[in-house]
Amino acid sequence: MTDETTVRDSATARAPHARGFRGLSDRMVGWTFIAPSIILLLAINIFPLIWTIRLSLTNYRANRTAAEVKSVGLRNYERILTDPDIWNAMQATAHFVFWTLFLQVLIGFTLAYLINKKFRGNDLWTTIIVLPMMLSPAVVGNFWTFLYQPQIGLFNYFVGFLTGADPSSFSMIGDTALAPWAIVIVDTWMWTPFVMLICLAGLRSIPESIYEAAECDRASKWRQFWTITIPMALPFLMLAVLFRGIENFKMFDLVVQLTGGGPGSITELTSINLKREAFEKWRTGYASAYAVILFVTVFGLASIYVKALNKVKER
Amino acid sequence: MSFSVTHPSLRQKWIAGTLVILYALLTILPLLWIIATGFKSPSDAIAYPPKVVFDPTLEGYVNLFTTRTRMTPEALEEAGPPQTWYDQIVRQYDMVISGPSRYGERFLNSVIIGFGSTFLSVFLGTLAAYGFSRFKVPLKDDLMFFILSTRMMPPIAVAIPIFLMFRQLGLSDTHLGMILLYTAVNLSLSVWLLKGFIDEIPVEYEEAALIDGYTRFQAFYKVVLPQAATGIASTAIFCLIFSWNEYAFAVLLTSGTAQTAPPFIPTIIGVGKDWPAVAAGTTLFLVPVMVFTILLRKHLLRGITFGAVRK
16 A cells, blocks of 8 residues: 555646647646546436435336326335335345355355465366356356256256255245345355455455564464454455445346246345336435435445444454 | 464365365356357257257357248259358258347457456546645545445446436447446446555655656656556556446346347347357357456455455
8 A cells, every 4th residue: 555655646746747739738638537437327327326315205107107106205205114015025135145145254254264274276166166257157057057957957966866855845936934045045155255255355465474473473373363363354354245235236147037036035135125116216316315225325435334343354 | 373263274275176176066057057058959958957068169250140931942042052060050941141239249349348448447546646645635534435435336236317418418329428437337447446555555655756857747657556457457457447347227228239238138039939049159258357356366355355344
């Protein structure tokens, strides 16, 4: 971080050198570099966001453009917060986010710890583990429905082989008790490598000298792990949790293809629920309010979390 | 120091290696299964117990790229003997090929939109990153955070107004619309990653160029760009992979001419439960990314953590 500031300072301190380009001041040149990106983001991100907020205060329906648009004040928000369907979706999302994070952190950190032992060929095996996260979640999710088929599915066969259960006796995506776990398993398979890579970066950032000092003080391996490895890798681990948390709160593609929110609405996460309101029931105003609530929730939770993260980093 | 953490013993390496390799084999199994299923006949694909050894056939691939119609025995007789190997495969089921399927077009759309948006987001991203890295921009930190925060929005949440906006502007279901949209989504990652790369290039190089009489823009593309080439390439790969894999916007905003492969592949299965064709389509779509990942692993793995740790 200090490197970055010095680079920046020296760039600005010597800025006068840059003057004299067809009469443009240095600041203007800087803006010409940045402006196109900002304009595109304003047009495709911020303008739509403002539009969403405006729509959320109306009863607009995108499939009936001729109908009169009336302002309904905050009634959409009121209805959403008292709608049991939406609380169900929130609960399904919470279950999904919690368990995926838990498993991914546990497995991801363990793998990173093992890979950091630097056995021969570790980079090749790391790459193989990373493969799932590079693939299209929707396409992969679609194919997992095949692996999850009762009897003929590879997953069911595998579980049957390990536990002795009959592979046709259970259906991961057809059973209301199993479906929430079916999506957790696939997401964990896909995204554990992400947590692993960040943890690995964390473990590799720990200077060897600290361990050497601990050896001199005759600290046990166990103690070294809890007093050096974990605290030093914690900021990285928390960062991984932040990214996965945000992504999984928004989860749509994988689960839509895997279960479509079913059976019933047991795996209907908020994004899937929102899509149904907006593009199947066409309650555009209502869905906009829903979108605003989701965005505020992610943003709020993420900001609180980032504050906590910064405190950990300061220690 | 034989048992130091920094120098693990041979036994520790063995245990760690075995566990990691076991996990890697388990994690790659579903992917190998997809590839294998693409070469199975429909009956082999749904055999119980699952078949590991089977007669490979290209049926899945033929079905993926064609549409077929069932014919009566008389009509088949009239049509004469099969002309090509793929005709022959289809004839086993009393069918003839009636035309190409949509898969080729959808795949091509993915290529066009993927490369188009990657080019644009890397182009704009490099300019912006250079601006942020080298110039005194008012509200720099706020702008950088603003760029990052655009990534926190659930795609479905912005999809509603974008859907309306595209409908107004006639951009729905067009390549241009999708390219602009993916560019905007990728831009935050591209600016953040590239700023990191450009920050690492010493300013002195450009200063020397400026003293030699280069203009700012000449210094930018003759000095900075070549230096940042590796960073630009790895950023491009990330953008390409994102656009290639994206589903939520594609399924909501495209239906025909500009539909990409991810929303199309799940529809291949049809009523006949043709799993080998789905597997074939999935394989062709996923394998390029896998090959890319393995070939470029050094840059990619660095990019993932680099981008994350910076933020």
